[in-house]
Every structure is written in C-alpha cells, then in structure tokens.
Amino acid sequence: MELLTSPEVWVSFFTLLILELILGVDNVVFISILTGRLPEEQRPRARFWGLLMALLTRLALLATLSWMVGATANLFKLFGMGFSWRDIILIVGGLFLLVKSVHEIHVRLEGPEPEQGGNGGGGKTAGFTSVIIQIALLDIVFSLDSVITAVGMVDELVVMAAAIVVAIALTLVFAKPIWGFIDRHPTVKMLALSFLVLIGAALIADGFEQHIPKGYVYGPIAFSLLVELLNIRAKKAAAKPVELREPHAKDH
Known part of the structure; x- marks a missing residue:
C-alpha cells in the first residue's frame, strides 16, 4: 500500500512508462516490416506473438535482476576497450538489425516483382516460423535495452514490471493502426526501414x-515522417475529383 500512496513511485512509474513506449516504437516498426512478408491471414497472429514475446522477454529479464546488474560488468578487453554481455548483445543485435533492414530495402528497390495475392513487400512470402524466430531474437536486444533503462531508473521491481506490462498493453492497442498505415503506404515503409538502419547503427x-542520444536518432525520423505525412495529405487532396456545383438562380 505504501507504493500506491507514494508520489515518487507514481512519478517514476509514469516516467518509465513513457520511456518504455518510446523504446517500443522501434520494436513495433521491426515487427511490421517482418510480418509484411507473411501472407495476409498470418500477419495479425505473428504480430500478436511478437508483442507477447517482447513482454515475456522483458519480464524474464526483470526476474533475473542479479544477472542484469552483472551484464554490464566487463568480460574482456580488446584494444583497451572493455566489453560486457550487454555490449556483445547490443553489437550482435545491431548488426542483425542493420543487415536485415538493408536487405529489406534492397529487396524493395531491386528485388523481384511481388507475387499474385502477394505480401506487398516484393519477392516470395516468408515462413511463419522464420519470422517468429527473427522477431524473438530482436526482442531480446530491444528488451535488454528497455530493462536496463528500467533498472537504472526505478528501485522497486513491482513498479518496473507494472510499467512494462502497461506499456506493452498500450502498444498492443495502438500498434494495429500503425501497422495498417505502414502496410498501406510503401514510402512510409521505406522510411521505417531507414529508421531501423539508424537504430541498428x-x-x-x-x-x-x-552512446548516441535518442533525440539525435528519433528527431530526424520524426521530422521525415512529418514531411511524408504532408506529402500523403497533398497527394490525397490532388486526387480528389472536381465537383461541379449547380448554378443558383438569382433572386429577382
């Protein structure tokens, strides 16, 4: 009960919730890109499992707080630079994300034409199991970053777990329109892939x-997205048919 009545706890909870939502954006975009290669009827199930695995991975990492603290301790040094488990996971995960995103960009620019009944992504459809495995691998990387942020901000395990669960629940609610929007607009999908390249780097x-401040990464992407939204709005306005109005008789 003390936690529920403590203003500091509530401030920590909402601050962490906002950060978790921001950190979850790249996860949502990545899931959208990967599941876009699946047949239409399999996408909702793959996206649900992707977010569910993100939640379970975060909670599993929270349950091993002692390991999380040790994950930042140096395992070895190379050229005078120390490397921890966290560093290794971030480097490997970043490389995977970078290679995967660049490959997806290449497929969409120079790959084969989409098949009939297709996936909107160019080329053959991906296997459901293959997509789920790739999502699970990246969930570990995104979850590690997310949980380390939580551990560094809040002392109470209950508050961390609550913020993460609520963040994933909100993401699940608002992710569907985001995924639909990305699927409907190829230029936004290309922008999302560029965003993932930046995240990987x-x-x-x-x-x-x-460390690259998040603002340096998210700022340009947000501006680019705003410009693209204006372009989409302008194209829709230009595509509207001209409506002829009936002449009005003048009153005598």
Whole structure:
C-alpha cells in the first residue's frame, strides 16, 4: 500500500512508462516490416506473438535482476576497450538489425516483382516460423535495452514490471493502426526501414560505449515522417475529383 500512496513511485512509474513506449516504437516498426512478408491471414497472429514475446522477454529479464546488474560488468578487453554481455548483445543485435533492414530495402528497390495475392513487400512470402524466430531474437536486444533503462531508473521491481506490462498493453492497442498505415503506404515503409538502419547503427555504437542520444536518432525520423505525412495529405487532396456545383438562380 505504501507504493500506491507514494508520489515518487507514481512519478517514476509514469516516467518509465513513457520511456518504455518510446523504446517500443522501434520494436513495433521491426515487427511490421517482418510480418509484411507473411501472407495476409498470418500477419495479425505473428504480430500478436511478437508483442507477447517482447513482454515475456522483458519480464524474464526483470526476474533475473542479479544477472542484469552483472551484464554490464566487463568480460574482456580488446584494444583497451572493455566489453560486457550487454555490449556483445547490443553489437550482435545491431548488426542483425542493420543487415536485415538493408536487405529489406534492397529487396524493395531491386528485388523481384511481388507475387499474385502477394505480401506487398516484393519477392516470395516468408515462413511463419522464420519470422517468429527473427522477431524473438530482436526482442531480446530491444528488451535488454528497455530493462536496463528500467533498472537504472526505478528501485522497486513491482513498479518496473507494472510499467512494462502497461506499456506493452498500450502498444498492443495502438500498434494495429500503425501497422495498417505502414502496410498501406510503401514510402512510409521505406522510411521505417531507414529508421531501423539508424537504430541498428545506434545499437552497435552503444555496444562500443559510444552512446548516441535518442533525440539525435528519433528527431530526424520524426521530422521525415512529418514531411511524408504532408506529402500523403497533398497527394490525397490532388486526387480528389472536381465537383461541379449547380448554378443558383438569382433572386429577382
């Protein structure tokens, strides 16, 4: 009960909730890109399992707080630079995200034409199991970053778990329109892939202890997205048919 009546706890909860929602954006975008290669009827199930695995991975990492604290301790040094489990996971995950995103961009720009009944992504459809495995691997990377942020901000395990559960629940609610919007607009999908390239590069840099402020990554993407939204709005306005109005008789 003391936790529920403590203003500091509520401030920590909402601050962490906002951060978890922000950190979850790249996860949502990545799931959208990967599931876009699946047949239409399999996408909702894959997206649900992707977010569910993100939640379970975060809670599992929270349950091993002692390991999480040790994950930042150096395992070895190379060229005078120390590397921890966290650094290794971020570097490997960043490389995977970078390679996967660049490959998806290549497929959409120079790959084969989409098949009939297709997936909107160019080329053959991906296997359901393959997509789920790839989502699970990246969930570990995104979850590690998310949980380490939580551990560094809040002392109470209950508050951390509550913020993460609520963040995933909200993401599940609002992710569907985001996924639908990305699927309907190929230019936004390309922008999302570029966003993932930046995220991958930022993860690799973070693994080498070269921290890039989130604002430097999210700021340009937010501006680019705003410009693209204006372009979409302008195209819709230009596509509207001209409506002829009936002449009005003048009153005598």
